[in-house]
Amino acid sequence: MVKSTSKDAQDLFRSLHSAYSATPTNLKIIDMYVVFAVFTALIQVAYMALVGSFPFNSFLSGVLSCVGTAVLAVCLRIQVNKENKEFKDLAPELAFADFVLCNLVLHLVIINFLG
Amino acid sequence: MMERGLVRFLFLILAVAICGAASVFQPISDSHRSAALDVFVPVDGSYKSLEEAYEALKTLEILGIDKKSDLSSATCENVVKVLALSSSTLKDALYALSLNGILKCKSGEDVPKDIVSKLQTGVKDAKLLLDFYYSVRGLVLVKEQFSGTDISLGDAEAVFRSIKALSQSDGKWRYSPNNPESSTFAAGLAFETLAGVISLAPSEIDHSLIQTLKTGITKLFDSIQKYDDGTFYFDESEGPISTTASVIRGLKSFAASESTGLNLPGEKIVGLAKFFLGVGIRGDAKDFFNQIDALACLEDNRFSVPLILSLPSSVISLTKKEPLKVKVSTVLGSKAPALSVKLAQALSSGSKGSSVINNQELKFDAESATYFLESFPKNFDVGKYTFVFEILLDESANEKAYITEAQTKVPIAATGAITIENAEIAVLDSDVGSVESQKKLDLTKDEAVSLSANHLQKLRLSFQLTTPIGHVFKPHQAFLKLKHESQVEHIFLVKTSGKKSELVLDFLGLVEKLYYLSGKYEIQLTIGDASMENSLLSNIGHIELDLPERPEKAARPPLQPTDPYSRYVPKAEISHIFRVPEKLPAKQISLVFLGLIVLPFIGFLIGLTRLGVNIKSFPSSVGAATSALLFHGGIGAVLLLYVLFWVKLDLFTTLKALSLLGVFLLFVGHRTLSHLAATSNKLKSA
Numbered sequence: 001m002v003k004s005t006s007k008d009a010q011d012l013f014r015s016l017h018s019a020y021s022a023t024p025t026n027l028k029i030i031d032m033y034v035v036f037a038v039f040t041a042l043i044q045v046a047y048m049a050l051v052g053s054f055p056f057n058s059f060l061s062g063v064l065s066c067v068g069t070a071v072l073a074v075c076l077r078i079q080v081n082k083e084n085k086e087f088k089d090l091a092p093e094l095a096f097a098d099f100v101l102c103n104l105v106l107h108l109v110i111i112n113f114l115g
Numbered sequence: 116m117m118e119r120g121l122v123r124f125l126f127l128i129l130a131v132a133i134c135g136a137a138s139v140f141q142p143i144s145d146s147h148r149s150a151a152l153d154v155f156v157p158v159d160g161s162y163k164s165l166e167e168a169y170e171a172l173k174t175l176e177i178l179g180i181d182k183k184s185d186l187s188s189a190t191c192e193n194v195v196k197v198l199a200l201s202s203s204t205l206k207d208a209l210y211a212l213s214l215n216g217i218l219k220c221k222s223g224e225d226v227p228k229d230i231v232s233k234l235q236t237g238v239k240d241a242k243l244l245l246d247f248y249y250s251v252r253g254l255v256l257v258k259e260q261f262s263g264t265d266i267s268l269g270d271a272e273a274v275f276r277s278i279k280a281l282s283q284s285d286g287k288w289r290y291s292p293n294n295p296e297s298s299t300f301a302a303g304l305a306f307e308t309l310a311g312v313i314s315l316a317p318s319e320i321d322h323s324l325i326q327t328l329k330t331g332i333t334k335l336f337d338s339i340q341k342y343d344d345g346t347f348y349f350d351e352s353e354g355p356i357s358t359t360a361s362v363i364r365g366l367k368s369f370a371a372s373e374s375t376g377l378n379l380p381g382e383k384i385v386g387l388a389k390f391f392l393g394v395g396i397r398g399d400a401k402d403f404f405n406q407i408d409a410l411a412c413l414e415d416n417r418f419s420v421p422l423i424l425s426l427p428s429s430v431i432s433l434t435k436k437e438p439l440k441v442k443v444s445t446v447l448g449s450k451a452p453a454l455s456v457k458l459a460q461a462l463s464s465g466s467k468g469s470s471v472i473n474n475q476e477l478k479f480d481a482e483s484a485t486y487f488l489e490s491f492p493k494n495f496d497v498g499k500y501t502f503v504f505e506i507l508l509d510e511s512a513n514e515k516a517y518i519t520e521a522q523t524k525v526p527i528a529a530t531g532a533i534t535i536e537n538a539e540i541a542v543l544d545s546d547v548g549s550v551e552s553q554k555k556l557d558l559t560k561d562e563a564v565s566l567s568a569n570h571l572q573k574l575r576l577s578f579q580l581t582t583p584i585g586h587v588f589k590p591h592q593a594f595l596k597l598k599h600e601s602q603v604e605h606i607f608l609v610k611t612s613g614k615k616s617e618l619v620l621d622f623l624g625l626v627e628k629l630y631y632l633s634g635k636y637e638i639q640l641t642i643g644d645a646s647m648e649n650s651l652l653s654n655i656g657h658i659e660l661d662l663p664e665r666p667e668k669a670a671r672p673p674l675q676p677t678d679p680y681s682r683y684v685p686k687a688e689i690s691h692i693f694r695v696p697e698k699l700p701a702k703q704i705s706l707v708f709l710g711l712i713v714l715p716f717i718g719f720l721i722g723l724t725r726l727g728v729n730i731k732s733f734p735s736s737v738g739a740a741t742s743a744l745l746f747h748g749g750i751g752a753v754l755l756l757y758v759l760f761w762v763k764l765d766l767f768t769t770l771k772a773l774s775l776l777g778v779f780l781l782f783v784g785h786r787t788l789s790h791l792a793a794t795s796n797k798l799k800s801a
Contacts, residue, residue: 025726032722039715047708051700093788093795100784104753108773111757112766 030077034070041066057115065110072102138344139525140392141425142448143410148178150396154403161189165197165210170404172217177411177447182218191220201229205237205249212256226261235266238274243291247278248304251311258315271316275324278308286335299349300358302335306365310372329377332366339383345520346393347386356394359387360405367412377418381518388413388421388446410446419518422451424504426525427485433497433531433583434648438487441477443506443519452517453509455479456486459522464499471495496582497531497646531583533590533647535559537615538578540638540655542568545623556655558640564656570622570663576609576640576655577617587614591644595620597629597636597658602675605629609640622660630672631665734790742786749780 023031044062053059079087079095087095155171162168168190175182197203197211198221208230215221234257237250251274258266268274281289287297288305309328313320341347351358370377391410397403413421424443431439443451456479461472471494477486506519541553551572554564558578568574576595580588593609595618605628609618622629637657643650734740753776760769 025728028726029723029728032719032726036715036719039718040712043708043711043715047704047711050708051704052698054697054699091792093792097784097788100750104750104777107754107757108760108769111761114761 024082027077027081030073030080034073034077037066037070037073041070055115057113061110061113061115065107068106068110069103072099072106075099138393139426139429140389140423142392142423142444142446143178143407144448147396147407148180151175151178151180151403151407154398154400156183156186160186165193165207165214167400168193169210169213169217170400172214174404174407176217177407187218190214191218194218194220198227198230201233203230203233205234205246205253208234209249209253209256212253212260216256216260222260226257226264231257231264231266238268241277244278244281244288244301244304244308245290247274248308251308251315254315255311266315267317268312268315271312271318272320272324275309275312275316275320278305278312279324279328281305282331284334286331286333286338298353298358299335299338299351300353300361302331303358303361303363303365306332306362307368310365310368313369313372325373325375328369332369332377332379335362336380336383339386341386342390344389344393345386346390347383348390354402355390356397356402356405359390360409363387363409363412366418367416370417379418381419382521384413384419384518385421385520388423392423392446414445414447414449417515419516421446422454422506422517422519424456424506424519424523424525429525429527431491431527431529432648433491433495433529438489439527441486441488441504442484443486444484450484452515454517454519455507455509457505457507458488458502459505460503461495461527462501462503463496464501471500494584495529496584496586497529497533497588499646500527500529501525502527528645530646530648532649533583533588533644534581535642535651536579536581539576540564540566541575542566542658543573543575543619545571545573545621558642558651558653558655559649561654562656564638565659566656567659567661568622569661570626572622574620574622574658575617577615579615580611580642587611588644588647590616590642590647592641593643594641596639596641598639599629599632599636599672600634601632601672603630603632603672609642622662626662627669629660629662631662631669632672633660633662635659732791732794734787734794739787739790742783742790745783746780746787749776749783752776753780 041063044059044066048059076095076099078084079090079098080092081087151174155174157163157171162171172182172187172190191214194211194214197207198215203211212230221227230253234250234253237246238254241247241250251268254266254268257264281292281301282305283289283297285297286302287299288301289295289297290301306328313325335349338349339347340350348355349358349362353361366377366379388410391406391413394402394406397406422443423446424441427440427442431437441456443454443456445451456477458472458475458477460470462468462470472492475488477488479486502525504523504525505521506523508517508519535558538556538558539553540556542551543549544551551568552566554566556562556564556578566574580590582588589611593611593616595607595609596604597607598604607618607620609616635657636659638655639652640655641652734743753773756764756769756772756776760766764772
């Protein structure tokens, strides 16, 4: 029983991997960016857990910067994905411009809150 | 030396400032002269500027103090040097000539020609009030000091008119034709200048011009301010002393140059004199000079010379039977003309309105130049009075127009010996009211009365105070002090009512106040008053008090310090408790995590290279390439701005810069991205 579940898990993993390789490169770039942002957030949380949350605003600022930029990247991925019927007519360049603008505004607020 | 002198001035100024509506003004006296020596003689033997030298030497001259010869010669050297240079400024020339008038360095035929021609050109070219002032006054001084010069203003009326053009309708003057700011100080300067123009004019100036000036002076007097004690002054940004002195100098010069009289309200002239006498002795050289100079102008002028009534001593002692002395003199202390002084009323502070003395003429003693009142009526009692003096001038024999206050109110204190009679102390039984023990007292000497009482009894002290004429006297202070062996003290007030002063201490009610302390208490009585010449503090004796035991909750007597001055020792140091700063993590841990944070970014870059990321679609044509480069550069600039924002800028500068960068970025980004979109569309359609 255990062996079959582990084999099932391996099979599942392999099929996911192969399906994923089919995604276009630009979407993979965005996915990697999201992973990078999340990892950075996790490291910051670990640091806070270790040394205490004294400048709490700084902690929040750092974590929210990572989370915010990840969210914006996800939005970009949704808009740029050609298989997404909803955003068929939207030019990817426009979505990218939105992504850049929103990131700049987010980081202005983050820097202000950083203290 | 300066510090001690300054402290002395402050005390004197305070003393004068305390005087209320009825107050005495003293003319200039020797205390002013000794203060002048402190203020005006420089420590290192020379003055810093001609203006300072002039103010100092003029004041010393008015006060009649002999100038030191080395100081005069040093100043003279300076004066001669300035008068020889043709490059001296108009202001320096004026002060040099003024100093020459005091010190007489140059005189006679030795005319400083360069300076004269400079002053004459100055008058012709002057536009500002101060230029007119320096040049006209300078020419007047040259005419006075050097004989053989014929200095007159060519077109005096034109000069008069151009100065007059600076005047305003409210009586103030402007410093310059372009600047609308006006001041009363400038008005004083203008009067002096116009007086100089009138005296230098070869022929008489049109009378209507002079009349308009007189109307202007009357208007200026409408803006005069006053204090409650009857002093008048002009106030401006330069300060009341400087401004009022400037106006008085101007009025004196104008009245001296003018043939027809100048009519100024007499009450205000006396008020101005009282103002300057009331400011006391100034520590600042400029204020001192202005005070003395203004008083000298008031002393000797052609409109009215004020006379001041002063009293060397404002206390009448009924026991000493000395007469009340009154002095009348000019503001600088010189002799007054023939006049008579009358004491119109002596209003007692107690009884409202009724006067004890009416219309008593004072006798004159020519030797000491004082008026005195020898005898007081029989019903003149001790206490505080307001004496109202009136001065009657003997009009016939005067060349100058003297003026005095209509009525001078002076506060007078009358003191005398108060008789104390029927003083006795007794212990009473409270419920019955009968006397248990009673002793007669002689409060003029210390006694050794010994009494005893318990908490159910009362202590009664009574005495009678009478004034020299037999009225009941209510002292200002009448205290009974009970002092326990343990140094705990209690003070009680003795009330005066009707015929006698009495204090009844009911120990039943006072047990808690006395902290339940039984034992021997010393009795001390204090009677005092400003009108009482024989105030007393007498130890009556002691009383043995038997009070009940202290209950648990009662207050303990306060700890008496062994040394009565120990309350003045420094107090315990206060240690402030500050917010403990938060503990920060160790530096190493922070550095480790800083390294860890960089790892995901490196991982991202590695992943990108693994994916085979390229920048092939970077535009190659020049125009598109530049806008693409500028786009990336713009984003980089914004991020750099954010870093600067975190490091040192504030939000508003950042927002300003950001708005500029943002507009640029928008423009460039639109260009780049539309180019990219066009390229990809072309690829799709192709």
